[in-house]
Amino acid sequence: MNNMDLPLWRQRLKASQSKEGKLASNRWIQIANVSKNNQPRVRTVVFRGWLDNTTMLIYTDKRSEKYTDLESNKNIEVLWLFFKTKSQYRFKGKVSELEDNDKYWDNLFDKSKDQWYWPSPGQKIDLENSISSRNNTLSKPNNFSVLKIKIDEVDLLKLEQPFHKRYVWKKIDNWKCIEVNP
Numbered sequence: 001m002n003n004m005d006l007p008l009w010r011q012r013l014k015a016s017q018s019k020e021g022k023l024a025s026n027r028w029i030q031i032a033n034v035s036k037n038n039q040p041r042v043r044t045v046v047f048r049g050w051l052d053n054t055t056m057l058i059y060t061d062k063r064s065e066k067y068t069d070l071e072s073n074k075n076i077e078v079l080w081l082f083f084k085t086k087s088q089y090r091f092k093g094k095v096s097e098l099e100d101n102d103k104y105w106d107n108l109f110d111k112s113k114d115q116w117y118w119p120s121p122g123q124k125i126d127l128e129n130s131i132s133s134r135n136n137t138l139s140k141p142n143n144f145s146v147l148k149i150k151i152d153e154v155d156l157l158k159l160e161q162p163f164h165k166r167y168v169w170k171k172i173d174n175w176k177c178i179e180v181n182p
């Protein structure tokens, strides 16, 4: 994809990512949402790439709390912190299911596929009967889910000397970059 087609915030993000290097932890992001009981929830997930210029992908288990919470309230905030550039990106968006997810399953390593065959996340563990329902073919289980996060707003804070910098982009403003007080 041509860099010039990307919104400016995507170009900034790309620069932060390449400075950070290739560690697996550089793809760990935090997602925040509101539970069915109106409580705040936050957890780490792996960033799985872009569906298009402004839509992130994550994988999860349909049996998890986040999945059912996000079904009832699709609002999400993603936090992505880059240590080397002291940059904090906050993405506001809406979540929906990517229906045609076969290719994402097929591209996973077998070791990663295993986790979707374990008993439901969050249930009390039963060590005697806690066996994986893994089959030999590792065919895609029904609980595998790819979620799309369609981003509407980006807030970047960069800790710099002598002044910190903060920028906001909104889809509704055609991704115009606004510099704001940090």
Ligand SMILES: Cc1cc2nc3c(=O)[nH]c(=O)nc-3n(C[C@H](O)[C@H](O)[C@H](O)COP(=O)(O)O)c2cc1C
Pocket (backbone or CB within 6 Å): 028, 043, 044, 045, 046, 047, 058, 059, 060, 061, 064, 065, 066, 067, 121, 122
């Ligand atoms: C480094 C790291 C990466 C994780 N990646 C994912 C992920 O990609 N998808 C996911 O559903 N959970 C991931 N988790 C687990 C979630 O943070 C969470 O604990 C789990 O999904 C249970 O969430 P629940 O509260 O929705 O049941 C990851 C946890 C860690 C520590």
